[in-house]
Amino acid sequence: xxxxxxxxxxxxxxxxxxxxxxxxxxxxxxxxxxxxxxxxxxxxxxxxxxxxxxxxxxxxxxxxxxxxxxxxxxxxxxxxxxxxxxxxxxxxxxxxxxxxxxxxxxxxxxxxxxxxxxxxxxxxxxxxxxxxxxxxxxxxxxxxxxxxxxxxxxxxxxxxxxxxxxxxxxxxxxxxxxxxxxxxxxxxxxxxxxxxxxxxxxxxxxxxxxxxxxxxxxxxxxxxxxxxxxxxxxxxxxxxxxxxxxxxxxxxxxxxxxxxxxxxxxxxxxxxxxxxxxxxxxxxxxxxxxxxxxxxxxxxxxxxxxxxxxxxxxxxxxxxxxxxxxxxxxxxxxxxxxxxxxxxxxxxxxxxxxxxxxxxxxxxxxxxxxxxxxxxxxxxxxxxxxxxxxxxxxxxxxxxxxxxxxxxxxxxxxxxxxxxxxxxxxxxxxxxxxxxxxxxxxxxxxxxxxxxxxxxxxxxxxxxxxxxxxxxxxxxxxxxxxxxxxxxxxxxxxxxxxxxxxxxxxxxxxxxxxxxxxxxxxxxxxxxxxxxxxxxxxxxxxxxxxxxxxxxxxxxxxxxxxxxxxxxxxxxxxxxxxxxxxxxxxxxxxxxxxxxxxxxxxxxxxxxxxxxxxxxxxxxxxxxxxxxxxxxxxxxxxxxxxxxxxxxxxxxxxxxxxxxxxxxxxxxxxxxxxxxxxxxxxxxxxxxxxxxxxxxxxxxxxxxxxxxxxxxx
DNA sequence: GAGCACTGC
Numbered sequence: 001x002x003x004x005x006x007x008x009x010x011x012x013x014x015x016x017x018x019x020x021x022x023x024x025x026x027x028x029x030x031x032x033x034x035x036x037x038x039x040x041x042x043x044x045x046x047x048x049x050x051x052x053x054x055x056x057x058x059x060x061x062x063x064x065x066x067x068x069x070x071x072x073x074x075x076x077x078x079x080x081x082x083x084x085x086x087x088x089x090x091x092x093x094x095x096x097x098x099x100x101x102x103x104x105x106x107x108x109x110x111x112x113x114x115x116x117x118x119x120x121x122x123x124x125x126x127x128x129x130x131x132x133x134x135x136x137x138x139x140x141x142x143x144x145x146x147x148x149x150x151x152x153x154x155x156x157x158x159x160x161x162x163x164x165x166x167x168x169x170x171x172x173x174x175x176x177x178x179x180x181x182x183x184x185x186x187x188x189x190x191x192x193x194x195x196x197x198x199x200x201x202x203x204x205x206x207x208x209x210x211x212x213x214x215x216x217x218x219x220x221x222x223x224x225x226x227x228x229x230x231x232x233x234x235x236x237x238x239x240x241x242x243x244x245x246x247x248x249x250x251x252x253x254x255x256x257x258x259x260x261x262x263x264x265x266x267x268x269x270x271x272x273x274x275x276x277x278x279x280x281x282x283x284x285x286x287x288x289x290x291x292x293x294x295x296x297x298x299x300x301x302x303x304x305x306x307x308x309x310x311x312x313x314x315x316x317x318x319x320x321x322x323x324x325x326x327x328x329x330x331x332x333x334x335x336x337x338x339x340x341x342x343x344x345x346x347x348x349x350x351x352x353x354x355x356x357x358x359x360x361x362x363x364x365x366x367x368x369x370x371x372x373x374x375x376x377x378x379x380x381x382x383x384x385x386x387x388x389x390x391x392x393x394x395x396x397x398x399x400x401x402x403x404x405x406x407x408x409x410x411x412x413x414x415x416x417x418x419x420x421x422x423x424x425x426x427x428x429x430x431x432x433x434x435x436x437x438x439x440x441x442x443x444x445x446x447x448x449x450x451x452x453x454x455x456x457x458x459x460x461x462x463x464x465x466x467x468x469x470x471x472x473x474x475x476x477x478x479x480x481x482x483x484x485x486x487x488x489x490x491x492x493x494x495x496x497x498x499x500x501x502x503x504x505x506x507x508x509x510x511x512x513x514x515x516x517x518x519x520x521x522x523x524x525x526x527x528x529x530x531x532x533x534x535x536x537x538x539x540x541x542x543x544x545x546x547x548x549x550x551x552x553x554x555x556x557x558x559x560x561x562x563x564x565x566x567x568x569x570x571x572x573x574x575x576x577x578x579x580x581x582x583x584x585x586x587x588x589x590x591x592x593x594x595x596x597x598x599x600x601x602x603x604x605x606x607x608x609x610x611x612x613x614x615x616x617x618x619x620x621x622x623x624x625x626x627x628x629x630x631x632x633x634x635x636x637x638x639x640x641x642x643x644x645x646x647x648x649x650x651x652x653x654x655x656x657x658x659x660x661x662x663x664x665x666x667x668x669x670x671x672x673x674x675x676x677x678x679x680x681x682x683x684x685x686x687x688x689x690x691x692x693x694x695x696x697x698x699x700x701x702x703x704x705x706x707x708x709x710x711x712x713x
Numbered sequence: 714g715a716g717c718a719c720t721g722c
Binding site: 057058059085086087101102103104106107128130131132221222223224254255256287288289291292293308309310311322324367442443444445473476541544607609610611632634636638 | 714715716717718719720721722
C-alpha cells in the first residue's frame with residue numbers, strides 16, 4: 001500500500017478539496033485512487049459531518065473495493081466501511097465510507113434529493129460515462145450550488161477528457177495522479193488490413209513465434225469472430241513444428257460464455273500471484289469485456305483491431321441497432337494499457353497512426369447520446385425539483401433535442417406526463433414514489449413495464465405482470481447461450497410452453513409458472529436449457545418488485561394467484577395491461593402480408609423476429625395489432641418480444657396519438673424546433689377502401705362496420 | 714427464417 005503513487009499526493013489533494021467544492025482527479029491505472037481517496041478524506045476529518053460515498057459503475061467493483069478498504073483499515077466489512085448494490089445493502093449506522101453502484105446512488109437521490117447524509121461524493125470511473133454517471137454529474141453540479149451544508153464532489157476522469165469535465169464544473173482544478181503502469185510500446189500497421197481477423201491471426205502467430213514469453217490479449221468485436229479466430233489459431237499453433245517454440249493455450253473470453261467455463265478459464269488465467277504454466281503462452285481472444293470489466297494478468301502483448309460493437313438508438317424510428325464502430329482514443333489507450341500491468345509490454349494496433357490521430361474520437365460517445373431517454377426523463381421529472389426544466393437540464397454532453405422529444409412523446413403515450421409535459425400521478429407511481437416504511441423506492445423498471453404494472457393492478461393480474469416484468473429484466477441471460485444446443489432443441493420438441501401462440505410475454509409468464517410449480521428446481525432449468533443464474537436473477541427481481549408494489553397492490557402478488565380461468569380467457573387482462581404499458585410500442589399489420597407498420601414513430605415496416613413464439617392464424621395471418629418490447633435493426637428491422645393485442649384496446653391509443661403536440665409537451669418553449677416527422681397523419685375520415693393500408697385504417701373500417709350494424713338494429 | 718458488445722436499478 002505504501003508504494004501506491006497516490007500516497008505522496010495526500011497533502012495536495014486535501015488542500016485542493018478543502019478549497020474547492022469540486023475537484024477532477026485524473027487517476028491513471030494503478031494509482032490506487034479507488035481505495036485511497038476515501039481513506040484519505042476519512043483520516044482528514046471529512047466523515048465527521050457526514051459519510052463518504054464512492055460510486056462504481058459495476059457491482060463487483062463496488063464489493064471488491066469496499067472489501068479491500070475494510071481490510072486495509074482493519075475493520076469488519078459492513079461497519080465503518082460498507083457497500084450497497086441492488087439486492088444487497090451491507091452498511092450500518094456506523095458506516096462512514098460507503099461504496100455503491102451509481103444506480104443505487106441515483107435511487108437514493110430520489111428519496112433524498114439533497115443527499116444530506118453525504119459530506120463527500122466521489123464519482124469513480126466517471127470517464128466510462130455510463131448513463132447513470134452522466135445523470136449524477138448533472139445532479140452534482142446542481143447540488144454543490146444548492147446545498148446549504150458543505151458538499152465535496154470528486155470526479156475521476158481520463159486524461160483526454162479532464163479539461164471538459166473541469167470546464168463543466170466552472171473550471172474546477174484538475175489533479176493528475178500517475179499510475180503504476182509499465183511503458184507500453186505502440187506499434188502501428190502501415191495500412192488498415194482488409195480483414196482484421198486474418199491480420200490478428202498473423203500478428204498473434206508472429207508474436208508467438210518470435211517474441212519472448214508473455215501472454216497475448218486480442219480485442220475482437222464479437223462472439224462469432226472470436227470463435228473463428230480461436231479455431232484458426234488452434235489449427236496454426238498445432239501445425240507448428242514440435243519444440244520449435246513454447247506451447248500455447250487459446251482462450252475465448254466474452255460475455256455469453258457459460259458461467260462455469262468463464263469461471264474456470266477466469267480462475268485459470270487471472271490468478272495474480274501464481275506464475276503461468278512453464279513454457280506456455282496464453283492467447284486470449286476477447287471482446288471489450290477485457291477492456292474494463294475483467295483484468296487479465298500476465299498480458300504483455302495486446303493486439304487491437306480498433307473496432308468495437310456498440311448499441312445505438314435512433315430516436316426518429318425508435319429502433320436500436322448494434323453496429324461495429326471505430327473505437328475512441330480513450331478506448332485505444334485503455335486497451336494498450338492492458339499490456340503494461342506486470343512488465344513493459346507491446347501493443348500492436350492494426351491501423352495506421354494517422355487513423356488514430358485523425359479519425360478516432362477523443363472519447364467514446366456517451367451512453368446518454370446513444371439510448372432511449374424515456375426512463376431518464378421520467379426519473380428527472382419525478383424528482384420534482386422546482387428549478388428543473390428537463391430540456392434545459394445541464395448535461396456534460398447533452399442528448400439531442402430530438403431524443404428528448406422522443407422521450408416526452410413516449411411518456412405522454414403511456415400517461416406518465418400530461419399534454420403540457422407535467423408529470424402525472426400515474427407517472428409518479430411509475431417512478432415509484434411509494435412510501436414503504438418511510439423509504440421511497442423507485443421501481444427499477446423501464447417506463448413501459450412500470451406502466452404495465454400500474455394497469456395490471458387495476459385489472460387484477462398484478463402477479464402475472466410482475467412475473468413478465470421480472471422475466472424481461474433478465475431476458476438476454478435466460479436462454480442457454482450455446483447456439484448449437486438451441487438449434488438441436490428446435491429440431492426436437494421443446495418441453496417449454498409456447499405462450500399459446502399469443503406471443504413472447506405470455507411465454508415468459510408460462511415458463512416462470514412452470515418453474516414455480518417445480519419449487520424452483522435448478523435441475524428443471526438445466527433440463528430445459530435455461531440458464532440457472534438467469535432464472536435465479538428473475539426470482540430476485542420478482543421478489544424486489546413485489547416488495548415495492550406491496551403497499552399499493554390491489555390483489556395477491558403470489559405467482560400462483562391465478563387459476564386456469566385466466567389462461568382459458570387468453571390472458572386478456574394481462575394483454576390489455578401490456579397494451580396500455582406499451583402504447584408507445586405498438587404496430588399494425590399491413591393488410592396483405594405479415595409485415596407490420598410501427599405507430600407513434602415515423603412509420604417503419606418491420607417484421608416479427610423469427611425467434612418469436614407468436615403464431616399466425618389458420619390463414620397464415622399474424623394478429624392485426626401487436627405491442628413489441630424492442631425494435632432492432634440487424635440490419636433488417638425486427639420486433640423482438642411481441643404480444644398480440646386486440647383492436648378495441650388500441651383505439652384510445654390512436655386517439656391519443658392524434659392529440660400529441662410536441663411543442664406543448666416540451667413546455668411550450670420556443671427553443672424546440674417544430675416537429676414534422678414522427679407525427680401520424682389524421683385517421684382517414686371517409687373512403688377507407690381507397691387508402692387500405694394507412695395507419696389506423698383497420699380501426700376506421702371496424703368503426704364503420706359497427707355503425708352499420710347498429711343502424712340495422 | 715435470423716443472430717446477440719457491455720453494464721445497471
